[in-house]
Amino acid sequence: MMKKLDFHKATLGDQVTKSLKKLIKQGKWPDGLPGIHTLAEELGVSRRPVEDALKNLEAEGWLTKAERGKRRKIISKVAHKRQSHIIIFTPPIEIHNNLDKAVMRMVENYLRSQNVLITHIQVSPGSDWTKRRLIDAIPEDVDFTGIITHYVQIAFIRQHLSASLPILDFGLLATEDPLVSHIYYAQSDVIESVFRGALRKGIETPCLLNWTFRKPLREKLSKRLKVIFAEEGKKFNPKVHFPELSSKDLDEQLQYHLINHKPSIIFTIQAQFWARVISHPFVRRSGIPVFTLIDDPVFTEFPHSPAAIILNMEDFRDAAREWLNDIQAGEWPSFSRPVSYKLALSQHD
Numbered sequence: 001m002m003k004k005l006d007f008h009k010a011t012l013g014d015q016v017t018k019s020l021k022k023l024i025k026q027g028k029w030p031d032g033l034p035g036i037h038t039l040a041e042e043l044g045v046s047r048r049p050v051e052d053a054l055k056n057l058e059a060e061g062w063l064t065k066a067e068r069g070k071r072r073k074i075i076s077k078v079a080h081k082r083q084s085h086i087i088i089f090t091p092p093i094e095i096h097n098n099l100d101k102a103v104m105r106m107v108e109n110y111l112r113s114q115n116v117l118i119t120h121i122q123v124s125p126g127s128d129w130t131k132r133r134l135i136d137a138i139p140e141d142v143d144f145t146g147i148i149t150h151y152v153q154i155a156f157i158r159q160h161l162s163a164s165l166p167i168l169d170f171g172l173l174a175t176e177d178p179l180v181s182h183i184y185y186a187q188s189d190v191i192e193s194v195f196r197g198a199l200r201k202g203i204e205t206p207c208l209l210n211w212t213f214r215k216p217l218r219e220k221l222s223k224r225l226k227v228i229f230a231e232e233g234k235k236f237n238p239k240v241h242f243p244e245l246s247s248k249d250l251d252e253q254l255q256y257h258l259i260n261h262k263p264s265i266i267f268t269i270q271a272q273f274w275a276r277v278i279s280h281p282f283v284r285r286s287g288i289p290v291f292t293l294i295d296d297p298v299f300t301e302f303p304h305s306p307a308a309i310i311l312n313m314e315d316f317r318d319a320a321r322e323w324l325n326d327i328q329a330g331e332w333p334s335f336s337r338p339v340s341y342k343l344a345l346s347q348h349d
Helices: 009-025 036-043 047-059 098-113 131-137 154-160 186-200 215-231 250-261 271-279 281-286 313-319 321-328
Strands: 063-068 071-076 085-090 117-122 146-149 167-169 183-185 290-293 308-311
Touching: 009 036, 009 047, 036 047, 047 063, 250 281, 271 281
Parallel strands: 085 117, 085 146, 146 167, 167 183, 290 308
Antiparallel strands: 063 071
């Protein structure tokens, strides 16, 4: 017999949800939950909050419906010991570019397909994001197995959460946090994959045109790309350029780099500038392939040149397959093993 709940009516649904989660974690009802009427009786509540709680748990991936003999039973979707729970910190959606949004959706869909629970916390990356707001945003009694961030201060997160949690960062960050042992720069890996694919197709002198990379990251990525060329059996140093382009003088600067560096491939993240790049007369005449990610209907309708290459979601998923396979292979330490987060709070907070 379960202990009957005693709480304020306003929090009834939340409390029922928490209670059921706890019982599911403990391995109760391995062959299926009892009926709603039985659950309501045992919890000492009406049917409505139980119904709402079951809907919430099913939406969150905790429960599913399956045939059990002649009846449909509500069963735990995965055993708790096999289930990971990822917390995702993201900034306001309006500061995402097309690549950011596509990456995030792709990874979330992948994680959900692996029965990973996801908790979203949207934060402002500025100084108004305080320790107290972080504490208030994190659900109670949840064991997280990893953290995903996107243009959010990793050092701040690491300061207040368990140091054992691995972090996947989607931002192209120029500095590394010395406190973090496992940070994965997903966008850099995607760019690497694009270059690997270009090399395998015989394109040997790629030129990366993007004016948002900070100098430390450009240097780091340039060194990494040289390693890629060596791994792919290329006996020479790649001609990889990271020109600082501005929107105002884009046409003039673009022509300079195209003439002097003679790239055989161009990759730009910003879709809004992709249209201008492929419209440049030099690019159109030369037939240089131009890679970008288009995830906006406005740009898919643009009359682009035959040389333009649109990396849609399917192409992008292929390009990112290497690091997605790392997740599946368990190469992200602790992502398959629950780790309780610890808030580093002093008595004065």
